[in-house]
Amino acid sequence: MIKTEQLSKSYGQFVAAEDISFEVQPGEVFGLLGPNGAGKSTTINCISGLLKPSLGEVSINGYSVLSEAVKAKQSLGLVPQDLAIYEDLTGQENLNFWGQAYGLSGRQLKDRMSTVLQQVGLESRAADLVSTYSGGMKRRLNFACAILHEPRALLLDEPTVGVDPQSREHLLSAVENLKSTGTAVLYTTHYMEEAERLCDRLAIIDHGKIIASGTLAELRSHMGEKDLITLQGDFSQVSEQVLSDFEVIEWQDDSIRFMAADAASLLSDILSRFGKGQVKQTAVQQANLESLFIKLTGRELRD
């Protein structure tokens, strides 16, 4: 339904996305997980036709976004990362406008508007000016405008950034709902909890490249069921030999990261290898996307 083949996008010398290939099936949520500046929006904008890829192919519902743009766009819904709605109009007027932009009208548009308003939980505020909405409500409306025409492919660019738990729940369950009706969803986020909850498959993207992809289970197995241990303290005088029997990811003067199976039971042994007062803090993370990202890049997902 949504397909990219060796998609690349450069701004001058700078490569914002490189060799991105994936396919999203109907009824599937595909996650694009990556930190700020990873190239998520760049990828989404190439798919929606806003940006012209420097290399590679993009198709939606079998239509090339470049050469059969109108047909491709008919099956596409886009929720941009930044709000793209009119603050000085009501929610209803916004929906009406975007519905028309997608070719809806009359009775059909009216019906869809009330369905969608209900899905995002804005029925009671639909007649109010958007400028009176909370940030989360604006995000919900921004989302609602993209699904009026029941697109078969939906692009969501960090739809939950900066929203309250209530609005987040509305949005996530709306996505689950769309998935169950057969929509192909491309979901970008840097919240790994969201990715774990929604996504059937995902790709981890960093510096414009996909560094790992697969189902959640496949990605977890990258971690070999090992936990991620982070120690903080003063390690400037400590030799790396101390942890030679572990898989060390990162070694700095003030922090060490390494992997270990069943870390909890090993912790006292590990701590005994360091001198008094050298370790000030310990943290153990079970295998998850966050720890995988750290393993792959040596950095955390969120700065």
Place this chain on the structure above:
Amino acid sequence: MGKLSMPLSVARIRITRVLREKWGLISWLAIPMIIVFLMSLIAGTGGGQLTGRLLITDQDNSVVSNFLSGGFNQGPMAEIFTTELVDEQQAATLMEAGDASAWITIPEGFGQAFLDNQPTRLQLVKNPAQNILPQMVETSMALLVDAATYLQIIFSEELAVLKPMIEESQFNDAELVVLTLGVKQQIDRLEETLFPPQLELLEKPIEQLPDETAQNQITFGLLMFPGAIFMALIFAANALAVAIWDDASNGVIPRLAATPSALGGYFNGQVMSAMALLGLLATVLSVLGSWYFNLPLSQLPLMIVWLVFSGLVIWMLFTALALLMPTAKVANITINATTFPLLMLGGSFFPMESMPPWLAGMGQFLPNGFLLKGLKDWMVRGEALTDALWLPLLLGVAILLMFWVLNRMLLNQLVHKV
């Protein structure tokens, strides 16, 4: 219907938003009205019902003095003043009754003195109850006097040749005009090296208030009013052009680019909403103006159509200018910076009739200038409709078509600027 529904929807959104904002619309309507009102107050008493009446007493009655008094019967001066040749007795009576703006006396021997390169003087009496109109007479006279003086100084030899011709009346008016024009061009080039004029103006203001005379002549307010409507149109065109940038910055245009209706429908919707809003302004202001200035209602429909057409041309130009700029901020600054000179030179603040001729000439090359001039030639000056409007119409249509295409291209590029 399918093709129209997107533009209609875009237009409806724009109109809703403009009307909802209220103050924008109110200021577009109110500022021009206030300016007309203030300007007609400045022009004299009686709220714009003032007649520019220029009295000339020609005691000399020579070729040269005819030439001078004829100067007031031509060009922009003739639009505002009716010039009357009167004798001293009549002039004094009229001036004292406050029935005229100014009175010029050309003394006997003026022509001869001029040709002989002798100092001489003109006498100007101004009506103290009026401000702008007498001022205009004075400025114009000063120009004529200067020109004549330069003539004397630089072309004394030519004048010496001319003198016997004039005295024996062996020439025709056409020759004189051609000769004078040639000489004037020389003068313009030499202006900086010239001496102060030898002719002087003697001013003799009288203290007398005019009666409230309401004559149905061309009034200052009437000359201003079409220009003031243009001011409202320019304000609106300015705001509507910049609003496209707002749509880009707030993400609406990029998001629309990702829909099947793309940006063609959006642009057509902008054109439609611009026409509707300009139409609203033009209608309200034309109806008010026609009522206030007692204009024939038969002129009204065409006047409104012409105003909408003019407003759309200006909007199309503003839009291109805005879309050419790299950011919303630069677009905003550029459009505002352009608006001011357009208003000043294009006859919206001061009617072109009251501008120095070189300035008015410049103003007529501005799009709003020639569109306004066409309208006034027809409405105020009573020129034949086709004579007055065909050229501005042609130019306006050409601008519309060219810039429509350009703006469509620029709009597609705008997606990548935000």
